[in-house]
Amino acid sequence: MGNSALSVSLWLKRILLWVPPLSFLAILFFFPLSKILALTFDFQTLTADNLQLAFRVLRFTLYQAVLSTLLTLLLGLPSAYLFARFDFRGKSFLRALTAVPFMLPTVVVASSFNAIWGGRGLFSFFFPSFNLHPSAFTLILLAHVFYNATIVIRVVGNALSSLDPKLEAAARSLGADSFRVWWNVILPLLRPSLLASSLLVFLFDFTSFGVILLLGGSQFSTLEVEIYLRVLKLPNLSLAALLSVIQLLCTLLFSLLYTRLVTRNPQQLNPRPVLLSPKTFKQRVFVSLFCLLLSTFFLAPLSALPFRSLFRLEADRGQRGEVQYGFTTDYYTELFVNRRGSVFYVPPIQATANSLTYAGATVILSLLLGFPAAFALARPTRLEKVLDPLIMLPLGSSAVMLGLGFIITYGQWLTSPLLVPFAHTLVALPFVIRVLQPAIASIPERLRQAAAALGASPFEVWKTIDLPILRRATLSAATFAFTISLGEFGATLLISRPEYPTIPVAIERFLSQPGGLNYGQAMAMATILMSLTLVGILLIEKFRLPKSGEF
Amino acid sequence: MLEVHRIFKTYEGKPLLEDISFKVDTGETVCLLGASGSGKSTLLRIIAGLEESDAGFVSFNGMDLTSTPPHLRDFGLVFQDYALFPHLNVNENVAFGLKMRRLPQTEIARRVASSLELVNLTGFGTRKVTDLSGGEQQRVALARALAIQPRLLMFDEPLGALDRTLREGLLNELRTILHHTQIPAIYVTHDQEEAFTLADRILILHDGAILREGTPAGVWSNPGSAYVAKFLGLGNVFEGVVSDERKVETRYGDFTVQCTHKHSKGEKVHLLARPLPAESEANVLQGVVSDIIFQQERFKVTLDTGLYVYIDDAPKVGESILARVKVECLG
Numbered sequence: 034m035g036n037s038a039l040s041v042s043l044w045l046k047r048i049l050l051w052v053p054p055l056s057f058l059a060i061l062f063f064f065p066l067s068k069i070l071a072l073t074f075d076f077q078t079l080t081a082d083n084l085q086l087a088f089r090v091l092r093f094t095l096y097q098a099v100l101s102t103l104l105t106l107l108l109g110l111p112s113a114y115l116f117a118r119f120d121f122r123g124k125s126f127l128r129a130l131t132a133v134p135f136m137l138p139t140v141v142v143a144s145s146f147n148a149i150w151g152g153r154g155l156f157s158f159f160f161p162s163f164n165l166h167p168s169a170f171t172l173i174l175l176a177h178v179f180y181n182a183t184i185v186i187r188v189v190g191n192a193l194s195s196l197d198p199k200l201e202a203a204a205r206s207l208g209a210d211s212f213r214v215w216w217n218v219i220l221p222l223l224r225p226s227l228l229a230s231s232l233l234v235f236l237f238d239f240t241s242f243g244v245i246l247l248l249g250g251s252q253f254s255t256l257e258v259e260i261y262l263r264v265l266k267l268p269n270l271s272l273a274a275l276l277s278v279i280q281l282l283c284t285l286l287f288s289l290l291y292t293r294l295v296t297r298n299p300q301q302l303n304p305r306p307v308l309l310s311p312k313t314f315k316q317r318v319f320v321s322l323f324c325l326l327l328s329t330f331f332l333a334p335l336s337a338l339p340f341r342s343l344f345r346l347e348a349d350r351g352q353r354g355e356v357q358y359g360f361t362t363d364y365y366t367e368l369f370v371n372r373r374g375s376v377f378y379v380p381p382i383q384a385t386a387n388s389l390t391y392a393g394a395t396v397i398l399s400l401l402l403g404f405p406a407a408f409a410l411a412r413p414t415r416l417e418k419v420l421d422p423l424i425m426l427p428l429g430s431s432a433v434m435l436g437l438g439f440i441i442t443y444g445q446w447l448t449s450p451l452l453v454p455f456a457h458t459l460v461a462l463p464f465v466i467r468v469l470q471p472a473i474a475s476i477p478e479r480l481r482q483a484a485a486a487l488g489a490s491p492f493e494v495w496k497t498i499d500l501p502i503l504r505r506a507t508l509s510a511a512t513f514a515f516t517i518s519l520g521e522f523g524a525t526l527l528i529s530r531p532e533y534p535t536i537p538v539a540i541e542r543f544l545s546q547p548g549g550l551n552y553g554q555a556m557a558m559a560t561i562l563m564s565l566t567l568v569g570i571l572l573i574e575k576f577r578l579p580k581s582g583e584f
Numbered sequence: 585m586l587e588v589h590r591i592f593k594t595y596e597g598k599p600l601l602e603d604i605s606f607k608v609d610t611g612e613t614v615c616l617l618g619a620s621g622s623g624k625s626t627l628l629r630i631i632a633g634l635e636e637s638d639a640g641f642v643s644f645n646g647m648d649l650t651s652t653p654p655h656l657r658d659f660g661l662v663f664q665d666y667a668l669f670p671h672l673n674v675n676e677n678v679a680f681g682l683k684m685r686r687l688p689q690t691e692i693a694r695r696v697a698s699s700l701e702l703v704n705l706t707g708f709g710t711r712k713v714t715d716l717s718g719g720e721q722q723r724v725a726l727a728r729a730l731a732i733q734p735r736l737l738m739f740d741e742p743l744g745a746l747d748r749t750l751r752e753g754l755l756n757e758l759r760t761i762l763h764h765t766q767i768p769a770i771y772v773t774h775d776q777e778e779a780f781t782l783a784d785r786i787l788i789l790h791d792g793a794i795l796r797e798g799t800p801a802g803v804w805s806n807p808g809s810a811y812v813a814k815f816l817g818l819g820n821v822f823e824g825v826v827s828d829e830r831k832v833e834t835r836y837g838d839f840t841v842q843c844t845h846k847h848s849k850g851e852k853v854h855l856l857a858r859p860l861p862a863e864s865e866a867n868v869l870q871g872v873v874s875d876i877i878f879q880q881e882r883f884k885v886t887l888d889t890g891l892y893v894y895i896d897d898a899p900k901v902g903e904s905i906l907a908r909v910k911v912e913c914l915g
Contacts, residue, residue, distance in 0.1 A: 482663075498669060
């Protein structure tokens with residue numbers, strides 16, 4: 034569009050679109066980030082002691098992340114093969130089941146693992162003679178596998194099913210046995226997807242917080258846990274800042290590697306995957322064994338959680354004499370009681386109300402900020418190419434770091450419950466934009482022009498064309514923001530006021546207290562959160578545009 | 585009456601439209617005919633107000649439209665890819681412009697029904713537009729544009745996405761509808777058949793300029809330039825040198841032409857040798873038959889010289905023939 038007058042008005046429109054989201058990010062992300070950086074690059078911070086501690090923490094973080102990633106590959110690769118090559122009954126259910134944990138809040142994952150494998154969990158109660166107490170570290174690793182396996186299954190599985198089966202046939206006809214077919218043909222072709230999925234899993238394990246804190250406690254100090262400790266338990270804000278800068282640099286480096294890997298190796302498309310029902314004995318054994326393994330591994334924790342929230346297996350604190358073991362709804366009814374000397378100053382159920390309120394505010398805020406940004410990004414100019422990574426940056430920084438930034442910068446307002454939805458919006462905004470942007474871009478400009486030619490003013494065009502077509506995407510984005518807010522743990526733990534706990538924060542506090550009642554209430558809360566999130570996931574699936582698009 | 589005054593437009597620094605002016609009278613259908621990249625769609629978008637020109641302006645009944653936004657111009661627009669609203673059904677699509685005009689419900693219903701009837705889609709009202717065939721979708725787009733009773737209808741290659749039979753059918757319907765409604769229309773196409781079927785007047789656009797303007801018959805009998813003759817496929821176009829008054833020497837032989845231009849000796853000119861047999865002519869194309877294509881009532885015979893003629897009775901390949909044809913000077 035060469036006309037200069039037109040360009041000026043276009044630029045003005047663009048800039049107006051960018052003002053709300055950018056000023057939000059500037060105030061709540063970049064300014065706090067600058068504070069953290071200033072605190073970090075200070076002679077009093079960069080001491081030998083601090084650096085030594087940071088190095089030790091970084092080493093352990095990398096160690097647990099590598100170990101978790103390897104274990105995830107160990108389970109994920111055969112599963113990917115199972116889903117990509119075989120057709121069997123219950124396949125779509127099993128596949129969906131493996132994807133659920135990834136979308137669950139980390140506190141729910143941690144609580145589920147606690148409910149089955151933990152010291153007060155179902156396994157040790159029903160089979161006390163086994164004396165099989167997985168160590169906290171094992172539990173952490175397994176929980177990482179639990180929610181990340183789906184990444185390997187999806188990414189590698191897609192690559193595997195898009196491989197041309199003729200390649201395999203050709204290799205065989207040239208004299209390669211099964212092993213050589215895999216080693217010389219299939220694995221090299223899968224390498225980009227293997228690397229990409231491993232890196233992504235690694236990134237999630239590297240930044241894992243809720244699972245490590247809830248299953249391991251403060252003894253396992255990864256970067257995230259250590260930042261949390263240095264903010265709340267052993268206050269040393271400058272050390273926390275140093276750690277979070279290291280964390281940010283690492284995640285940026287890994288994300289950069291990942292992006293390069295993905296853009297360099299775009300997924301090739303082969304529209305007809307070849308699926309077999311298992312025929313040979315070996316295939317049948319493999320399929321049955323893995324179906325059993327997967328359904329146990331994924332179903333057990335997910336069902337143990339609601340089960341454990343309804344069964345009393347140990348004495349409540351201070352309970353003496355006859356303890357009624359067995360079915361109980363006490364853990365739920367107790368949530369409505371404001372006990373003196375309990376962990377809260379309010380009935381615990383208030384946490385649910387808080388969470389829902391925060392989530393509602395997050396939805397409104399992130400839609401208000403996300404829509405203009407998504408509109409601008411849907412038709413990118415040079416400006417958008419620069420702004421796009423900027424607006425996605427909060428994704429790369431850990432939630433705990435966001436909390437730290439808030440505390441350093443806006444500490445005097447920490448008494449206000451308003452900060453929490455702001456923090457949640459920071460986390461949710463990139464997702465909201467990523468959902469809205471392609472939907473907006475998919476509306477052909479022709480439709481708007483046709484509407485204009487038929488007499489619709491720009492506002493009427495937006496009202497009658499954009500909005501109705503975007504209804505699904507808007508609902509989907511809203512649900513995303515809602516579930517993200519419900520499950521957000523790291524930032525909320527740092528900035529929420531004791532009298533305004535959210536569900537995840539309440540779970541953490543219950544779990545850190547002794548006694549069967551507290552434990553049971555943690556399970557009840559986690560069950561509530563799991564149910565709410567599952568409803569959210571179902572809604573998102575429902576709003577998803579059909580792949581074979583209507584338009 | 586629509587008037588386009590001296591429109592200029594550049595795109596990415598290159599001139600796209602250079603000094604375009606023309607008029608469309610009441611009840612008239614004007615076809616903008618040109619190859620892709622000739623700027624014809626851009627010109628249409630400028631008239632619709634969807635794009636701004638660098639210079640020049642568009643007026644309707646003497647009123648300058650430069651500051652009138654597209655939604656207030658009251659021009660109907662029909663796109664090649666239909667641009668039907670996927671979230672609305674057929675009725676709602678056709679009613680869209682009427683709702684924007686805040687017409688009463690009964691009037692909307694009446695006009696939707698009569699528009700659908702006009703395009704032979706009565707009974708399709710509640711169907712989803714995504715379930716319709718390409719031809720049906722284009723009829724809905726047409727009905728939608730007709731329903732607002734625009735003061736000008738514009739078509740941007742509306743039949744380009746349809747197959748040949750459908751295209752011919754719709755073209756005839758469109759001709760009837762335009763004639764019946766008397767709405768002035770601008771029809772953009774690269775297909776000369778469509779242009780010659782519909783147009784009261786044809787404008788041939790090339791490199792951002794109007795190369796030839798006239799009635800279909802006028803353009804056909806007098807293309808006026810080598811480009812237009814080639815673009816319309818009127819016959820063999822080749823170069824020659826003026827050797828004498830009315831005599832032109834070419835690599836295919838010497839020809840005698842009637843010419844209104846004043847040419848001096850030695851000047852280079854383009855000639856058009858129409859492939860139709862013309863017994864009274866003195867001009868002859870000569871050559872050995874290299875290819876024969878059956879074309880229903882005649883044969884297209886290609887000679888070893890690369891020229892072609894139409895002949896009623898098929899010769900044999902390898903045979904040497906003489907064909908009398910009409911040769912014109914294109915200047």
